[in-house]
Amino acid sequence: MKYKCNLYTIKPSILRPGTLFVNRKFRFYFYIFTICYIYAIDLPSQVLEMQKYSKQTRLLLAVDCIIFGFDGEALKILLIKRGFQPEKGNWSLMGGFVQLNESLDQASNRILKQLTGLDGVYLEQLHTFGETQRDPIERTVSTAYFALIDIHKYETQLSNDYHAEWFPLKRVPKLIFDQQEMVEAAKRRIRYKAALHPILFELLPSRFTLPQLQILYESVFNTTIDKRNFSKRVLATGLLIKLTDKDKSSSKRGAFYYQLNMKNYYAKFQAFLNFIPNPDSLLL
DSSP: EEEOSOOOOEEEGGTTTTTTTSSSHHHHHHHHHHHHHHOOOOTTTHHHTTSSSTOOOEEEEEEEEEEEEEEESEEEEEEOOOSSSSSSSSSEEEEEEEOOOOOEEEEHHHHHHHOOOOSSOOOEEEEEETTTTTSSSSOOOEEEEEEEHEEEEEEEOOOOOTTTTEGGGGGGOOOOOOOOHHHHHHHHHHHHHHHHHHGGGGGSSSSEHHHHHHHHHHHTTTOOOHHHHHHHHHHHHOEEHHHHHHOOOOOOOOEEEEOOOHHHHHHSGGGGSSSSSSSSGGGO
């Protein structure tokens, strides 16, 4: 006679005294039989046959969030003070470990909100960093995400729990591990996207001045552009609409406000390459 279990068919002979606890295999069968009998478990055999991949190395999976922001004067990056060892108290990107029950995207949004308070930020996956010695404690692979936001739109959300602070890109403190490499990769990606898509205009108010636009592009592309040449090239694209009123906050003469002509932009977006510094270098 056999005792039927959905996982295994177990012979009564293996349950004889003297054999049950001598052989590990018999003991395993007994445990399975008992669990099936008591709890009426109905699971496929592969659940117990392959609980984990055998002889494989385990490692940690993390995400790091790179948040760039523009406040009308300079392009900045958001940093926090790391809350645990190693490098506790040092400036860091927003990072943490991925949990078993969440995807990479879910982890990046959770970690960003937990460490800074920022919610609803669109995060784009950048690259996975997996050098074997990148983390001195344990083998950790990290997927970096990045975003480019209008600082003023999120300033009320910013939390001080981990001393979140905006730093101009020209004065970024030393970062932990390989995070500086992550930041450089994110800057290259943003420059590429900014040359082909109107993402930078999303950081400006609905109406803006040419000096504001120039500051933004100089910050993103880390260069200095001649003021007259910049104005001439931008206006020659036909992608801006000149308004009648002026911004006189910085001078009596004032600067005219402009708006992006979205209709012309999508028809002639390549015109932006006319005033992008060294556009050929942006190809990935």
